[in-house]
Amino acid sequence: MKFLINSLLEIQNKHGYLPKDEMERISVEFNVPISRIYSIATFYNAFSLKPVGKHVIHVCKGTACVMGGSGVFEDTLKQLGILDDEDFTYQPIRCFGACSLAPVVVIDGKVYGKMTVSRLKKMVPKLFEDKDKTSKGDEDAR
Ligand code: FES
Numbered sequence: 001m002k003f004l005i006n007s008l009l010e011i012q013n014k015h016g017y018l019p020k021d022e023m024e025r026i027s028v029e030f031n032v033p034i035s036r037i038y039s040i041a042t043f044y045n046a047f048s049l050k051p052v053g054k055h056v057i058h059v060c061k062g063t064a065c066v067m068g069g070s071g072v073f074e075d076t077l078k079q080l081g082i083l084d085d086e087d088f089t090y091q092p093i094r095c096f097g098a099c100s101l102a103p104v105v106v107i108d109g110k111v112y113g114k115m116t117v118s119r120l121k122k123m124v125p126k127l128f129e130d131k132d133k134t135s136k137g138d139e140d141a142r
Contacts, residue, residue, distance in 0.1 A: 004026065005040065007026055009046065012046065012048070017047075017049060017050055017052060018048065048091070050089075053085070053086055053087045054087045054088070055089070056089045056091065056109075057077065057082065057090050057091070057105065057106070057124075058093045058096070058106040059105050060093050060104040061093065062095030062096070062099065064103075065095075065104055066103075068102040068103035068114075070105070073117070074090070076117050080121065093106075096111070101114060107127070
């Protein structure tokens with residue numbers, strides 16, 4: 001027996017997001033209205049409707065994290081140029097479920113608790129370094 005959510009997860013893992021044509025295919029396959037597919041896709045943080053960048057940054061916007069200072073992290077990322085860089089995808093989340101670590105930021109699946117603006121400013125350029133190394137490696141391979 002095949003489950004709708006598993007099929008969506010397979011598509012998400014294959015493409016890095018849920019392309020519209022794939023969601024339409026799932027709608028037909030499971031005989032479920034496309035609006036239902038969209039509501040599932042937008043409810044769970046595991047799904048994205050847009051292609052994601054090489055690096056994904058989640059900032060928790062739940063109450064404990066905002067009280068701890070996460071409300072300014074988006075501005076920090078803007079200052080660092082992250083929000084304009086297609087290699088980075090910024091996705092705010094409501095509550096990551098790790099409130100004791102607030103404020104929480106998740107970068108490429110790794111959870112960073114007790115985040116501060118200064119830590120964020122140190123970590124994100126490191127991601128840029130990695131990106132530069134990868135790009136250089138690509139150029140060297142040519
Ligand atoms: S409010 Fe941020 S992890 Fe719960």
